[in-house]
Amino acid sequence: MDSKEAMPLDGLCTRCIGRIFASEGHGLTNHQRGESFIESQSQNGIEISVVKETECRICQGIFQSAETYSTEISRRLSSYEYAGFTIGCTFSEETIEMESSIQASFGSKGESIKKEFNREIGKLIEQHTGKSFQKDDPDIMIKVDTRYMSMDFQVKSLFVYGTYRKYSRDMPQTRWIKYTEKKDTIESIIGEILNSLTGGDAYFLHGAGREDVDVRMLGNGREFIIESCNPKQRSIDLDKLGKMVNSSGKNVEIQDLSFTTRDKVRILKEEKHSKIYLATVVADKDIDKEAFLKSLEAINGKVIYQRTPLRVSTSRSDLVRERMVFGITMENLQGNTATLRIEAEAGVYIKELVSGDRGRTNPNLSDVSGMDLTISELDVIEIKR
Numbered sequence: 001m002d003s004k005e006a007m008p009l010d011g012l013c014t015r016c017i018g019r020i021f022a023s024e025g026h027g028l029t030n031h032q033r034g035e036s037f038i039e040s041q042s043q044n045g046i047e048i049s050v051v052k053e054t055e056c057r058i059c060q061g062i063f064q065s066a067e068t069y070s071t072e073i074s075r076r077l078s079s080y081e082y083a084g085f086t087i088g089c090t091f092s093e094e095t096i097e098m099e100s101s102i103q104a105s106f107g108s109k110g111e112s113i114k115k116e117f118n119r120e121i122g123k124l125i126e127q128h129t130g131k132s133f134q135k136d137d138p139d140i141m142i143k144v145d146t147r148y149m150s151m152d153f154q155v156k157s158l159f160v161y162g163t164y165r166k167y168s169r170d171m172p173q174t175r176w177i178k179y180t181e182k183k184d185t186i187e188s189i190i191g192e193i194l195n196s197l198t199g200g201d202a203y204f205l206h207g208a209g210r211e212d213v214d215v216r217m218l219g220n221g222r223e224f225i226i227e228s229c230n231p232k233q234r235s236i237d238l239d240k241l242g243k244m245v246n247s248s249g250k251n252v253e254i255q256d257l258s259f260t261t262r263d264k265v266r267i268l269k270e271e272k273h274s275k276i277y278l279a280t281v282v283a284d285k286d287i288d289k290e291a292f293l294k295s296l297e298a299i300n301g302k303v304i305y306q307r308t309p310l311r312v313s314t315s316r317s318d319l320v321r322e323r324m325v326f327g328i329t330m331e332n333l334q335g336n337t338a339t340l341r342i343e344a345e346a347g348v349y350i351k352e353l354v355s356g357d358r359g360r361t362n363p364n365l366s367d368v369s370g371m372d373l374t375i376s377e378l379d380v381i382e383i384k385r
């Protein structure tokens with residue numbers, strides 16, 4: 001190598017020179033690689049003008065701050081419960097480009113400054129905290145931006161699976177963005193209590209479908225996964241969580257709790273289960289039992305065609321769904337009010353099956369019975385799963 005080729009190395013420190021050859025000489029630090037390269041060049045009569053790390057064009061002495069970074073990070077980590085961590089560092093584009101063009105002129109056999117800095121801080125954090133670097137799905141991702149000397153944590157959410165029952169006819173499953181009114185939701189009741197145990201700062205409820213605000217969810221309950229964001233505690237007592245929610249007097253009960261993972265949310269949301277409902281149906285006149293039972297037969301075991309109901313058509317695309325009503329029986333009748341037990345495929349709009357939704361559901365119970373029927377009360381009493 002003549003002195004012209006060695007030119008790109010001017011203004012670099014020993015460590016950054018060594019990093020150019022990182023894939024060679026295993027078991028050496030970059031600093032050691034740098035020393036041995038400089039020495040071998042010197043023996044060939046080529047003198048490289050090495051600078052101190054603080055004057056280095058690439059690293060600008062950042063490695064001397066590794067202890068400061070790792071001490072501060074370890075201090076902040078101490079308020080979290082976590083199994084392991086990973087680190088990602090950001091350097092300025094100029095630094096990265098300068099480094100890769102210098103390394104390219106030596107055959108791109110080096111490693112990036114990011115990789116070395118991650119490793120150096122990681123080792124120090126391991127020493128300070130006793131926790132290990134966790135490459136896959138770490139509880140905490142530490143993000144260091146060397147441009148601003150800033151550090152941030154991305155804490156993996158904690159996910160808890162369960163089933164809920166809702167005893168209120170005036171409670172949405174999740175918060176309604178469009179209403180500013182502070183109203184209890186299933187999400188807020190479970191989420192607030194969960195975060196009181198995890199120290200999380202936000203929560204989201206992911207339901208396996210949802211019932212209307214005025215529909216009770218009884219029986220075996222509906223599956224959900226609640227997500228606690230930025231949790232400080234992860235190994236919380238789920239029995240305690242259940243007891244706290246169930247004794248809160250908020251008309252929500254949860255059971256079957258277990259820890260789960262983010263990838264289960266999508267699976268849960270894609271589940272399709274048929275359901276059994278109990279519906280209180282009110283007619284515009286007294287109901288004739290025999291005639292009404294015959295009308296039920298026109299729906300029983302039939303495929304129905306439902307256009308997206310008017311009441312939800314602003315939020316869902318208008319299409320016709322083909323769905324099965326597996327069974328419909330009368331449990332009780334008094335004057336103009338009947339109680340029906342309806343078993344239907346996932347996705348049937350039960351209120352519209354009864355009312356007809358101005359002809360958008362066919363067949364429907366109002367048409368086949370020749371009466372104006374509406375549902376005054378509706379409960380989900382079983383989800384078949």
Ligand SMILES: [Zn+2]
Nearest residue numbers: 013016056059
């Ligand atoms: Zn350097």
